Amino acid sequence: MSQTEIEIATQPDCWRRAVALAADANAPWRAAMPAPGERVAVVGCGTSWFMAHAYAVLRESAGLGETDAFAASEMPAGRAYDRVLALTRSGTTTEVLDVLRRLRGVTPTVAVTADPATPVMELADAAAVLDFADETSVVQTRFATTELVLLRALLGEDLDGLAAQGESALADPLPDELLEAEQFTFLGRGWAYGVAQEAALKMREAAGAWTEAYPVMEYRHGPISITGPGRVAWWFGDPADLPPGLPQEIAATGGRLVAAGRDPLADLVVVQRLAAALGAARGLDPDSPRHLTRSVILT
Secondary structure, X not given: OOHHHHHHHOHHHHHHHHHHHHOOOOOOOHHHOOOOOOOEXXXXXXXXXXXXXXXXXXXXXXXXXXXXXXXXXXXXXXXXXXEEEEEEOOOOOHHHHHHHHHHOOOOOEEEEEOOOOOOHHHXXXXXXXXXXXXXXXXXXXXXXXXXXXXXXXXXXOXXXXXXXXXXXXXXXXXXXXXHOXXXXXXXXXXXXXXXXXXXXXXXXXXXXXXXXXXXXXXXXXXXXXXXXXXXXXXXXOOHHHOOOOHHHHHXXXXXXXXXXOXXXXXXXXXXXXXXXXXXXXXXXXXXXXXXXXXXXXXX
């Protein structure tokens, strides 16, 4: 197994630890997390931006306060927030650190990171460290999902069955039709759209695959023309929540619809496995994807 595959396989255990950590009322960073009613911005880069999007939708949908998500490089200057949450696995990403420097002493900040020996620990007012979910692989898998599990648990979600769904996602064989597909379009609604974007990124990073991601209702506005024989449309969510008629429209293209009905994070595990398998089949190393590094540090 590649290191990436090993890290993918440890996710259910990491999720259990994240849920337990969220329940610890004495955690030193707990009071710095967004409080109900606060206006919050969440920033990250790459995978962390997609996790930020998912969390922002979940928090606002739960009625806990207006919540925006930005790629750290696009965080508006001068916009007023009660708190800013920064997501950064490495703790060294230039754009995230720039945002934290700009807000130092102006807006309360809190970070979720994997490495306590990095600059983010000094620049953020507080930080939750998920070192047990850190990775040596360039491609993010378990850290991203674990930080979102932590944030979902802090929002009060009941995640008791999530780890079991993750174990099922690890155990089920990958269908030959998916291993042989030439193109994937990932679809989601609400917070699952962030997961769909992350799924597409994983396939591009680890397998160099042609992938796209859309809010499900936008898929009909042009992107469905991509789908056809040998191509896949992948829905993150309950099949019963698919827009009426869409499964039939996808079938009419000759494409394959995947709609397993798992929690979107558990379904993302399947995509991670698929990305690693496709990458290996194409002679790529998922531990060291082309043109990528663990952290983007600009000079």
